[in-house]
Amino acid sequence: MKAKPVWKTDHQSQLSLLPPSYDDFVPQNHPVRIVNSIVNQIDISFIEVTYKGGGTSSYHPRALLKIMIYAYLRNLYSSRKIEQALGENIHFMWLSGNIRPDHNTIANFRSGKLKGKFKKIFNQVLLLLAQQQVLNIKDIYVDGTKIEANANRYTFVWGKSMANSRERIEKQLKELWRYVETVYAEEGQRPNGPDNFDAIDPEEVAKTIDQINKALKCKKTDSKVKQKLNYAKRNWPGNIAKYNSQQEQMGGRNSMSKTGPDATFMRMKEDHMQNGQLKPGYNLQACSKNQFITNYTLAQTTTDTTTLIGHLEEYKESFGHAPDTVTADAGYGSEENYTYLEGENREAFVKYNYFHKEQRQAKKQPNPFHPEQLHYNLEKDCYYCPMGQQMANIGSYKKKTKNGYLQTYTRYQASNCSGCPLRVCCFKAKGNRIIERNHTLIRLKAKAKEKLLSPEGVKHRKQRCWDIEAIFGNIKHNMNFKRFMLRGIDKVETETGLIAMAHNLNKLAIMS
Incomplete structure (x- = not known):
């Protein structure tokens, strides 16, 4: 005979003398x-x-x-x-x-x-964890990731488009005035022209249009020109005012979203349309130690290069001291960043562009005609080409980066390349070969390379991969945080702090 199942009893309706807490x-x-x-x-x-x-x-x-x-x-x-x-x-x-x-x-x-206060809370928690010896905040690993903003993906403003529109208005104003001059020339007269045609100030544009209308008031005018002037009077001053307002919101950026002016259009790894579409977002910069986020900042730039100094300065402001060591990937390897780290006397392991390519090609035969392979004589300040010909210093010039940093480039030119049997392999331009060298950057890269290839540098480079990049993977995939909920960089900063705090405390819970 089959045994009857025994069911566990529930106490859904039963009252408790001492209710549970x-x-x-x-x-x-x-x-x-x-x-x-x-x-x-x-x-x-x-x-x-x-x-x-x-x-x-x-x-x-x-x-x-x-x-x-x-x-x-x-x-x-x-x-x-x-x-x-x-x-x-x-x-x-x-x-x-x-x-x-x-x-x-x-x-x-x-x-x-x-808003504007969460960073202070975040820093208190970090110092508390440091006191409990859960982590140290002296050695940091820096990297960045882009997170989509809470803004419309298809309502954008481009700086280049605004510049083109201004140029078009300026060009059309000049064309209209040339038409005025043509009309007056037929009568042997010369009109008094506007002071300038720059499409910068809406009042000046309106004044220029009024002057053109006044000059044509008593003249026989083409109907198409009249239509164009009416359209210009209705639209151009307003458009210029709009461009000025948008330019002020954009600052030094090249783009912004109309529904989220603080967001910049960036290329994201999460590409839902699979067509390389740009999306409005923020560049989240973070540093970590043992997969704990020790500092975070938000940047509106599409690249990491210009964010390192600001990130480290905020770190110093938060904790009262700079980190002992800084490790970062090739996105941060610029002359400005190297100079800053050297001035701060920080132990830095920061890659530069082509660092890994150099290591892969170390076993291959180098190109003897590449400027880096040419011999440099420090005393005479000259280079020697593969044929042994001296390349003399012919002067230097300054170049300003987007961040306003001045770089110095020195030019060296060979005295006579005509008839050289190696010319075809050496260079293809006309005349004698000229090379440009940034001696400051060359020195800083050599110093960085020595540190990166040292045993300590190899150790830090290996740890950086699983330390900071694992955090971004956890935030985006495990925590499913791929798009901000709030709008405006101040509010987005608060939300960034909340997600960073949540990550840290979850990590602490796992370790407990």
Whole structure:
């Protein structure tokens, strides 16, 4: 005879003499306890003073801060979903003390009360972890990643397009005035012309159009010219004002989104259309140690090269001292960055362009005609070509980078290349060969190469790969944070801090 199954009984309707506590349902090693313990130890008086006295009671900012950090740790970024979790998730209920702020309160706290203040909270937590010897903040690994902004992907403004539009308006103003001169020339007269035709100031453009209209007022004018002047009067001053406003918002950038002016169009690795489409985003710069984020900054530039100095300066401002060692990839290897690190007397392991290519080609026969292979005589300040001919110094010039840094290039020219049997292999330009050399950069690259190839340099280069790049992989794929929720660089900075804090505390929970 088949045995009857025995069912476990439930106690859904049974009353308890001593109801259970929320604490009974939260394991001792759960990440929510880490968040609660850490936030209880930090000073948030600078947030408390922003609340006005009187009126109805307010939710304590410490409780709201715990909720926000734990929500990001649990991949909840929407204020409505956080509100829902506060009524359904036992861990949120325990952490919040069963308070239930609505989504507006949560959103206002994140984008309002925390704006411009979260970095101070983040630094306090880092120093606390350093005191507990969980991590050290003296050796850092720097890298950057691009994260999409909360902005329309298809409403963009391009700096080059605005410059072309200004040039077109300026050109058409000149053409209209030439037409005026033609009309007056037929009558043997000469009109008084405008002071300038620069399409920079909307009032000046309107004044120029009025002068053209006034000059043609009593003259027989082509109907198409009249239509063009009417169109210009209605649109051009307004367009110039719009371009000026957009240019001011863009600053030194080449692009921006109309719905998120702080965001710059960048090429992302996540390409949903598979066509290399540019998206509005921010360049997140972070440094780490043992996969803990030790500092973060947001850049609006598409490349990492110009971000290193600002990132390290903010690090010094946060902790009162510079890091002992800095390790970064080839995206940061510029003369300006090397000069800064040398001036700061920092131990730096920063690659430069073609570093890996040089290592791969080290076993191959080098090109004897490449400028780097030519012999340089320091005393005479000259180079010697493969035929032994002296290449004398013919002067130098300065070149300014996009960041405003001045580089010095020196030019060297051979005295007579005609009839040289190696000329075909050496160079193809007419005349005698000229090479340009940046001696400062050559020296700095040689110094960087020596450090990178040292045992310590090899160790740091290997660690950088799994240290900082693993963090970006965790944030984008495990935490599924690929697009910011907020708009405006100040609010986005707060959100960056929240995701960085969530990553660190989750890492701490795993280690516990």
